[in-house]
Every structure is written in structure tokens, then in C-alpha cells.
Amino acid sequence: MKNNQSPVIYLDHAATSWPKPSSVIEAVQHAMLHEAANPGRGSHRMAVQASRVIFQARKELSKLFHVHNPNDIVFAANTTAALNLAIKGFIREGDHVIATAVEHNAVRRPLEYAKRVMNVQVTYVEADEEGTVTAEQVLAALQPNTKLVIVNHSSNLLGTIQPVEQIAESLKGKGIKLLVDAAQSAGLLPIDVQAMGIDMLAFPGHKGLLGPQGTGGLYIHPDIDLEPHMHGGTGSQSEAPEQPAVRPDRYEAGTLNTPGIAGLGAGVRYVLQEGTAAIYEKEWRLSQRIMEGLLQLNRIRILGPRLGSPRTGIVSFVAEGIDPSEMSFILDQHYGIAVRAGFHCTPLAHESAGTTGTGAVRASVGCFTTEEECDRLIEAVKEISAHY
Known part of the structure; x- marks a missing residue:
């Protein structure tokens, strides 16, 4: 099941998964x-x-x-x-x-x-x-x-x-x-x-x-x-x-x-x-792909476990000089990419990550996410960052 016919690149699976089987x-x-x-x-x-x-x-x-x-x-x-x-x-x-x-x-x-x-x-x-x-x-x-x-x-x-x-x-x-x-x-x-x-x-x-x-x-x-x-x-x-x-x-x-x-x-x-093992393996590979791409950009900090470490399909990041809500809005309005920005109902975790003053942008993959969708997110963040 693919999302190829939808204009939306949905990367908000940590909030709710979509599309459904x-x-x-x-x-x-x-x-x-x-x-x-x-x-x-x-x-x-x-x-x-x-x-x-x-x-x-x-x-x-x-x-x-x-x-x-x-x-x-x-x-x-x-x-x-x-x-x-x-x-x-x-x-x-x-x-x-x-x-x-x-x-x-x-x-x-x-x-x-x-x-x-x-x-x-x-x-x-x-x-x-x-x-x-x-x-x-x-x-x-x-x-x-x-x-x-x-x-x-x-x-x-x-x-x-x-x-x-x-x-x-x-x-x-x-x-x-x-x-x-x-x-x-x-x-x-x-x-x-x-x-x-x-x-x-x-x-x-x-x-x-x-x-x-x-x-x-x-x-x-x-x-x-x-x-x-x-x-x-x-x-x-x-x-x-x-x-x-x-x-x-x-x-x-x-x-x-x-x-x-x-x-x-x-x-x-x-x-x-x-099988959960197969689903995890796919989501982990996709999260690593996003991390690898974002780490090539200047002024991007990724929260949570380092590249190569176990993690679920969540990649939260902050871009120096860009408000996370603004980044999310531009991704949605100009690139058709759905992510979540803000404090994610977990202020304690933001305290641990040192992002209580800014919040973060959260991209989260699901079992139907494609590599192409991950690459389009990376390219969009690169273009947005270049204008700040």
C-alpha cells in the first residue's frame, strides 16, 4: 500500500499512523x-x-x-x-x-x-x-x-x-x-x-x-x-x-x-x-536515512540517540535560527510535508534535550513511508535552511 497518489508526504506517524491498510x-x-x-x-x-x-x-x-x-x-x-x-x-x-x-x-x-x-x-x-x-x-x-x-x-x-x-x-x-x-x-x-x-x-x-x-x-x-x-x-x-x-x-x-x-x-x-522485526527494521533504516541527510546540513541538531543506535522511527531536530513552528509551516504549505513542531506534550523530554526554549521539529516515519519521501524532507529542509 503506497501513498503515491496523495499530495501529502505524511511524516507524523508518532501522532497517528496514516494511511491505514x-x-x-x-x-x-x-x-x-x-x-x-x-x-x-x-x-x-x-x-x-x-x-x-x-x-x-x-x-x-x-x-x-x-x-x-x-x-x-x-x-x-x-x-x-x-x-x-x-x-x-x-x-x-x-x-x-x-x-x-x-x-x-x-x-x-x-x-x-x-x-x-x-x-x-x-x-x-x-x-x-x-x-x-x-x-x-x-x-x-x-x-x-x-x-x-x-x-x-x-x-x-x-x-x-x-x-x-x-x-x-x-x-x-x-x-x-x-x-x-x-x-x-x-x-x-x-x-x-x-x-x-x-x-x-x-x-x-x-x-x-x-x-x-x-x-x-x-x-x-x-x-x-x-x-x-x-x-x-x-x-x-x-x-x-x-x-x-x-x-x-x-x-x-x-x-x-x-x-x-x-x-x-x-x-x-x-x-x-x-512481523514487528521487519517493521522495525524498515522504520529504523528510514530514520537513519533522514538523520544522515540532515547531518550533512549546517546548523541542524538531531535529538535523541546517535546515528547507528537503536531508536524508533522518530527524528526530532532543531535548526539554528529557524523557529520549529515556522519550519513546520513552510514544510506543510510549500512542500506538502506533514511533520509536528512544538513541545509534543512532553515538556520533561524537552528539558532533557535542552530544547525547552524552542521546541523541535519532529519527523516520524511509518511502515508505509518510502525512501523518496525521506529524501524529499531532507531536500526541503536544506532549501529552507539556505534562506536563513
Whole structure:
């Protein structure tokens, strides 16, 4: 599937992937035409079929993340909703939480809320110049009341891949749970929640999993009972005044996005068919191509891991003397290239990168990005830089 007929060179996959595989579009359309009843809310054939579509998507996600019981995966509107459920549903007053200094606001803002309202203590572990934190740093930050460690698998600004397995290994036997934000890694990096020691995994449906917007979810280890932060109808135990204890109903109050989840299931099947290793290899090669080209230009600084190092398909950069927003605007209006400029909802990461005063331009590739599109970005940045 190519984007050759579109006038847009889309390099904003870290925000949401586009275009989607044709199978995703077909799955959404099929659900709208044939399975648009309310899942779990009736025994008629359309409602039953809608429930099957939902469960099939859980099964596909379970294969991808190596989850034993598909019902340990609950659906949410996005990664932010999943992270809010994990954080607010797990921590209690007086707890201590450790996070990294490159977290997205989807982690930072719930934690700052918890500090203000629940008297929760929060420590942000500093990252090095490439955005990496170590297991040793996490261990050094532990306190007697530490209950949760939160790590983003890959920074949405820097593309840095964090050592999740080493961090999980260092926490073994300490009664501390690990929550991983897989917003930039789901569908790109291999994730085995059991082998990697991940207790909770928040993921988007609309990025590397290639599904529609408005989809995402949270894996919750069977030993963890989160306090739901949404209460309401689940289609089960309707006579009870309290939220059901059974999963996934406990965490899925209200009507689910059946067409979106149908598309998400199709996106996950596409990823499983292609393989995360192949997708990562392609995106890594494309990111290296962009980096190599930009490094040939004067006054360009690339953030995150150095050329040749592991990273996701994100290349953020600053051009001396050019405001990132202006660079992004010119790329869009004059070259038809879509990138993202600003602070990317991650001021902590910008502090680590030393770009709090300017922000940065972020180009991010996807599994359908071409080498030609990368080269056109490099040429456009070269031409723009020559005029300043």
C-alpha cells in the first residue's frame, strides 16, 4: 500500500499512523454494515456477532503481547485513557511513584494530579543526553513506600528505547509494579508482557497497530485489581449496584467502539503477518536515512540517540535560527510535508534535550513511508535552511 497518489508526504506517524491498510478500512466498514449492534447488551444475532468481533480483537492483541488470558486486556479510547485507569486505579494516598524524565503528559499530568489531591510522592528519574534511563537509577530512587514505576518504552520526542526488561528485573521481589507506556512501541518493538516482567501495558490502537483513532487499551496482570474510574452499564450483573468484579466488564463501562475495535483487530493482524522485526527494521533504516541527510546540513541538531543506535522511527531536530513552528509551516504549505513542531506534550523530554526554549521539529516515519519521501524532507529542509 503506497501513498503515491496523495499530495501529502505524511511524516507524523508518532501522532497517528496514516494511511491505514485496506484491511482495516474494510473491517470498519463491515462492522458498520453488519455488526453495528451493542456488544454484550443483547442475545440477538447482531449483538452476539458484535461481541465476537470485540473478543477476536482481544485475542489478536493477546498474540501480539503474549498475554495468557485475552480478558486481561481492556479497551479504552486511547493510551491516555488507559494510563489514567492504570495510574489512578492503582495508587493510593501516601504512595510513592517513580517515572522517567522523558514521560508524556499522559503520565505526568495524572501524577501531578495525584500529588496534589492524593498526597502521592513522585520522583522523575533523570535521563542522559540521548534520553535513556537505567535500572540502576530506578533502584537508587526507590523508597519504602514505592508502589509503582512508570516507563515509556520509547520517547515520543527522542525515539529512545528504554531498557524495560532490565528495569523489570531490578524490581523483582520488591512488591513494586511496572507500568509501561507503549504509545510509540506497540506494533513496532517486540513486547512479551510475561517475559519482560510488565505488570500493566498501555497502548494505542491508532499508531503502530494501524487501527482507527479512538482505540487503545490496557493490559492488566491478573494479580492486579484496579479501582475503576468509570462506573456504569456493562451488560453483566445489571442487578448489582456495584461495578462487576469480572474482567473485562469491570473496566469497560458503557458502549464500546465496535467498528473502531474491528479495525484495530485488522491492524493487529496486519502487524502479526508482517512481523514487528521487519517493521522495525524498515522504520529504523528510514530514520537513519533522514538523520544522515540532515547531518550533512549546517546548523541542524538531531535529538535523541546517535546515528547507528537503536531508536524508533522518530527524528526530532532543531535548526539554528529557524523557529520549529515556522519550519513546520513552510514544510506543510510549500512542500506538502506533514511533520509536528512544538513541545509534543512532553515538556520533561524537552528539558532533557535542552530544547525547552524552542521546541523541535519532529519527523516520524511509518511502515508505509518510502525512501523518496525521506529524501524529499531532507531536500526541503536544506532549501529552507539556505534562506536563513
